[in-house]
Amino acid sequence: MYKLLLTTATIGALATTALAQSAADTAKARRAFFSLIGYEMGTLGAMAQGKMDYDAEAASAAATDMVALTKYTMSDLFAPGTSTEDVSGETRALPAIWEDMSGFQAKGEDFTAALMELNAVAGDGLDALRPAVGKLGGTCKACHDDYRAKSF
Amino acid sequence: MYKLLLTTATIGALATTALAQSAADTAKARRAFFSLIGYEMGTLGAMAQGKMDYDAEAASAAATDMVALTKYTMSDLFAPGTSTEDVSGETRALPAIWEDMSGFQAKGEDFTAALMELNAVAGDGLDALRPAVGKLGGTCKACHDDYRAKSF
Numbered sequence: 001m002y003k004l005l006l007t008t009a010t011i012g013a014l015a016t017t018a019l020a021q022s023a024a025d026t027a028k029a030r031r032a033f034f035s036l037i038g039y040e041m042g043t044l045g046a047m048a049q050g051k052m053d054y055d056a057e058a059a060s061a062a063a064t065d066m067v068a069l070t071k072y073t074m075s076d077l078f079a080p081g082t083s084t085e086d087v088s089g090e091t092r093a094l095p096a097i098w099e100d101m102s103g104f105q106a107k108g109e110d111f112t113a114a115l116m117e118l119n120a121v122a123g124d125g126l127d128a129l130r131p132a133v134g135k136l137g138g139t140c141k142a143c144h145d146d147y148r149a150k151s152f
Numbered sequence: 153m154y155k156l157l158l159t160t161a162t163i164g165a166l167a168t169t170a171l172a173q174s175a176a177d178t179a180k181a182r183r184a185f186f187s188l189i190g191y192e193m194g195t196l197g198a199m200a201q202g203k204m205d206y207d208a209e210a211a212s213a214a215a216t217d218m219v220a221l222t223k224y225t226m227s228d229l230f231a232p233g234t235s236t237e238d239v240s241g242e243t244r245a246l247p248a249i250w251e252d253m254s255g256f257q258a259k260g261e262d263f264t265a266a267l268m269e270l271n272a273v274a275g276d277g278l279d280a281l282r283p284a285v286g287k288l289g290g291t292c293k294a295c296h297d298d299y300r301a302k303s304f
Binding site: 046 | 194
């Protein structure tokens with residue numbers, strides 16, 4: 001997901017790299033990343049739900065920006081030692097992420113695939129946007145259900 | 153800066169688009185963006201200052217990630233009505249940004265240019281990295297000096 005690529009080798013490298021940043025800093029940066037994803041999703045969701053008038057340009061821009069964010073390599077944001085057990089109050093990322101990295105990455109790949117579908121149709125009208133946003137939102141929820149704590 | 157492109161026309165469009173998100177949400181997303189920039193800069197700065205061992209791969213990854221973030225279109229994050237005068241406590245973005253958008257964009261272009269230089273040499277050793285990080289940091293400071301409040 002998002003070029004996550006957490007193989008055993010990269011996890012070893014991360015354990016070194018992560019020394020530059022505290023676990024709390026890493027958790028904060030991770031939350032920042034998802035804040036940006038959520039911000040763009042907020043625009044798309046508002047359109048899909050009729051809370052904001054559909055605007056082809058704005059919908060396309062939001063989808064394109066989410067795609068741009070997937071080019072950001074997230075592996076350092078998921079450095080070991082940054083779960084709810086390590087930096088309580090700073091993250092909702094459950095230890096399950098690191099215990100089941102392949103499952104977590106699969107959820108991320110689902111997100112990326114749904115995002116690409118959305119990006120392809122975002123400018124094609126509300127009837128095209130709505131199901132694509134719903135599908136994308138479903139991939140967000142699927143990951144949150146398994147890997148994110150309900151609260152801080 | 154970062155594909156900011158705030159022409160009069162796009163500002164008009166933003167005034168409409170921004171309705172989907174509150175000024176506070178926009179300020180929060182903007183801070184999230186700069187948190188990510190700062191996170192990557194933190195790694196590079198630590199190496200440049202000798203606080204972290206130089207690592208060609210990690211330095212290149214941090215620079216590449218900053219480049220990836222410049223592909224994110226920031227114009228919606230700088231929607232009018234989101235300065236320190238509008239959402240006090242949520243942002244340090246001074247009204248000067250919107251009063252002098254061309255000057256602000258020029259600072260952003262300086263940042264992007266310095267980042268591209270850094271990205272080209274990040275993996276070439278500490279002696280190559282250090283001045284490039286210094287130059288990039290200078291462009292950060294130049295913008296902060298003019299357009300960012302000292303505190304919340």
